[in-house]
Amino acid sequence: MKLLDGKAVASALDESMGKRVASLKEQNITPGLAVILVGNNGASSVYVRNKKRRAEKLGFNFQLIHYEETVTETEILNKIDELNHDDNIDGFIVQLPLPDQIDEEKVIQAIDPKKDVDGFSPINVGNLWIGDSTIKPATADGIIKMLDYYNVRLKGKNAVVIGRSNIVGKPVAALLLERNATVTIAHIFTKDLPSIASRADVLVVAIGDPKFIDSKYIKEGAVVVDVGMNHDENGKLCGDVDFEDVKDKVSMISPVPGGVGPMTITSLMDMTIVLAEERAKRINGSKG
Numbered sequence: 001m002k003l004l005d006g007k008a009v010a011s012a013l014d015e016s017m018g019k020r021v022a023s024l025k026e027q028n029i030t031p032g033l034a035v036i037l038v039g040n041n042g043a044s045s046v047y048v049r050n051k052k053r054r055a056e057k058l059g060f061n062f063q064l065i066h067y068e069e070t071v072t073e074t075e076i077l078n079k080i081d082e083l084n085h086d087d088n089i090d091g092f093i094v095q096l097p098l099p100d101q102i103d104e105e106k107v108i109q110a111i112d113p114k115k116d117v118d119g120f121s122p123i124n125v126g127n128l129w130i131g132d133s134t135i136k137p138a139t140a141d142g143i144i145k146m147l148d149y150y151n152v153r154l155k156g157k158n159a160v161v162i163g164r165s166n167i168v169g170k171p172v173a174a175l176l177l178e179r180n181a182t183v184t185i186a187h188i189f190t191k192d193l194p195s196i197a198s199r200a201d202v203l204v205v206a207i208g209d210p211k212f213i214d215s216k217y218i219k220e221g222a223v224v225v226d227v228g229m230n231h232d233e234n235g236k237l238c239g240d241v242d243f244e245d246v247k248d249k250v251s252m253i254s255p256v257p258g259g260v261g262p263m264t265i266t267s268l269m270d271m272t273i274v275l276a277e278e279r280a281k282r283i284n285g286s287k288g
């Protein structure tokens, strides 16, 4: 079994991203990324802290806008409007989940699709599914980058995605399809999940249930990507896959932590640089 070591891939990709940032800075452009964080959800705070650390290490202009749990939807929408018009910010995200008084859909739709670096707005989702996207949702893109790094071929393979969220399941299915895999999306109402999952050459699991997937869901030699972020009975971080139970059956598997998580952040950084590069082109174009 080989480990899909997202942490190692992330550091390997940092080097070329660093070079792109340096080249932008020579043109007087600093990639600008803002994150809106609401409340004090422990997990969200950790992810945002990781984003800030990686952005600053790459030399971005990083802005954290942190609101109390009780913030109103209007305040968030006003901030989004401000960021939509802030020339120093290439892209921004609203860290999810949001508290109940805030309508997630409405918030996402208020983000200018050109600055929607998460790729969650309807226009970017549409572009993703027609195979013509600049911005791809970070977790999905990070998974593909990691599979590419380990030379996992997708063309003609059976790929099964368990989970159909807008953040992970749907976008990763779109990207696997774009790579010519035969894609099945399974979810909570899927009948006989073990028989469907065990047909997968590539199995992506994003259900949010600690160690749910054991060896009966796995085809011998499968490549398994674990997107879960859970805590086990001892409070230790773990994925949706029972690593110990499947490790002798798979050919490759991503660990939790140190698999998909670091790749999510890498892709968010990459997408921000892409948006900054587009700004550079616009500015240089208008000088011409």
Ligand SMILES: Nc1nc2c(c(=O)[nH]1)N[C@@H](CN(C=O)c1ccc(C(=O)N[C@@H](CCC(=O)O)C(=O)O)cc1)CN2
Pocket: 046, 047, 050, 093, 094, 095, 096, 097, 118, 138, 139, 167, 229, 237, 256, 257, 258, 259, 260, 261, 262, 264, 265
């Ligand atoms: N606006 C968004 N909200 C959320 C997204 C998103 O892409 N955009 N995805 C997830 C959370 N997520 C990114 O925000 C994310 C999850 C996990 C990690 C990560 O680095 N995990 C580490 C472990 C961290 C820990 O110690 O707890 C790992 O796997 O090694 C980064 C980003 C939901 N919300």
Ligand SMILES: [Mg+2]
Pocket: 098, 099, 100, 101, 102, 103, 104
């Ligand atoms: Mg809500």
